[in-house]
Amino acid sequence: MYQVYDVTLFMDNHPGGGEVWLRATGKDATVDFSDVDHSDIAKGKMEKYYIGEIDQSTIPVKHSNSKHTLIIKVLLVGIMVGALGILFAVL
Numbered sequence: 001m002y003q004v005y006d007v008t009l010f011m012d013n014h015p016g017g018g019e020v021w022l023r024a025t026g027k028d029a030t031v032d033f034s035d036v037d038h039s040d041i042a043k044g045k046m047e048k049y050y051i052g053e054i055d056q057s058t059i060p061v062k063h064s065n066s067k068h069t070l071i072i073k074v075l076l077v078g079i080m081v082g083a084l085g086i087l088f089a090v091l
C-alpha cells in the first residue's frame with residue numbers, strides 16, 4: 001500500500017523547499033523521503049497531511065507506445081517519399 005499525503009498547504013513552509021516535491025510529483029517518493037533522514041519532528045508533522053492509502057496494484061501501468069510511434073514514422077516517411085516522387089514527376 002502507498003501512503004498518500006496532500007502537501008499542498010505545507011509546500012511554502014517545507015524546510016527542504018517545495019521544489020523537491022515538484023520533482024517527486026506523480027511518483028513514489030519513499031526513497032527520496034528516506035534519503036533525507038527526516039527527523040522525528042518531520043515524521044510527526046506528516047500526520048497532518050495524511051489523506052489515505054492507495055493499493056499500488058490499482059495504479060494503471062504505463063505502456064510504451066513505441067510500436068505506434070514506429071508505424072507513424074514509417075507512414076510519414078512514406079508520405080514524404082510519395083510527395084517527392086509526385087514533385088519530380090511534375091517537374
Ligand code: HEM
Nearest residue numbers: 005015016020021024029032033036038039042045046049
Ligand atoms: C509530508 C511530508 C514531509 C514533511 C512533513 C517534511 C518535513 C520536513 C522537515 C520538518 C524538514 C526539516 C528537517 C527535519 O526536521 O528533518 C524537512 C527537510 C527536508 N525535506 Fe522534507 N518533509 C516531507 C516530505 C519530503 C519529501 C517527499 C522529500 C523529497 C522528495 C523531502 C525532502 C526534504 C529535503 C531535501 C529537506 C532538507 C534537508 C536538509 O536541508 O538537510 N521532504 N522536511
